[in-house]
Amino acid sequence: MEVGEVIQFYDSDRRFPAWGFGGRTVDGTISHCFNLNGSASDFEVEGVEGIMAAYGNALHNVSLAGPTLFGQVINVAAQIAGQSTSGDRSKYFVLLIITDGVVTDLQETKDALVRASDLPLSILIVGVGRADFTQMEILDADKGHRLESSTGRVATRDIVQFVPMREVQRGQISVVQALLEELPGQFLSYMRCRDIKPFNLHVAETP
Template identity: 30%
Template sequence: MSTFKRENSLKMDQGRFQRLSEITSAMQEEGLYKCGLIFGIDYTMSNKVQGEKTFGGKCLHDISEDELNPYQEVITILGETLQPLDEDGLIPAFGFGDSRTKGDAIFPLKDVGSCVGFRDVLATYNRVTPTVKLYRPTNFAPLIYKAINIVRATKKYHILVIAADGQVNSEEETTAAIVEASNWPLSIVTVGVGDGPWGTMNEFDNKLPKRNFDNFQFLCFQDVVDGARNRKTAFALHALMEIPDQYAAIEQLGLMEKLEDE
């Protein structure tokens, strides 16, 4: 894996961010002026019990008017931060781990086309989620390959955000997909929601094999927001702080040019 030792302001000046728009501006200052955004949502059975400590004992997909569930927060915070960088505003959103796909496929949250803006992603998630039957296992591979196909079709750099409540069950398949993704202008941010534990996911992140660039990051949502003065900016910053370095690596490797030549 190539190493790009390029410091960026998202890592160095973390205390200066008070609003999500400031993080967006910082990413632009680091050279990322446009990107696409893709969401993947985990609908495995363990969501029913993974909120025992961190979400008042409720299912992590519980939808109410009183508070946002962790998936809604991930969509809202990262959507608001990244939407200004998305020229067409189209955001594909997919679910996985439900009783229909059973770890072998994904399903689009919207029946026809992509969501238009993160608010549409949130509204679609709110409408669809009560109808989804939770199941198993946790396999990121089908989602990652779908993201690669979207990058190839649109010829645009994308950030894939995977919000998941548990460990990867299909490690070999997921690892192969992440390695293949490093051949394309695609960053993968996986957000662990719920109680964890997340030791296996941290190990999974650290033991990934040689790739063209470090294209995968894992972080625990609750660890980041607990005790944070501003949970929105704290989470957005931790989720996106590696993106400028990844984008610089993509440029140095000529992956955008490779995409244009297809």
């Protein structure tokens, strides 16, 4: 709720795609990217309240199931971000992932992130619970080592910020501050390297 209430103001219609992963859906299959609202066609919900409502309803219809795979949901978000590059180049996308599990498709996730590093996309990951999130730190390339794909391609830029809830709760910083700390820099690095200027840029007149 806290993160959504901050970033929702940067979306003009406040309609958000909402997906679940690691769930056994009503037809009995385990899915790693399904529409959280249960719709077969429309994956968007209205506002942060819509996300919370869809999540609450999904808990009654979907049972949690492992393993924890990020690759599919990252690829879907990347596809949406990629489609925008041929139209409105001023758009930028943020994928928020909330997980209580250890990622088990690490290399597939790395490959997806390296491909997405060229797109107008940042990924915020919140680790909930007491799981060993060491691998998440690998995805968040804060130590200067950019991610490398299975084919040897190196990520264009760091697009991931990972925050374990348990560490934030012990500290003096809120989860919102911790998660959003790198987002402005990631956004600006993407726009600047493509020379994309803000709309309605007014230069102050000098006397």
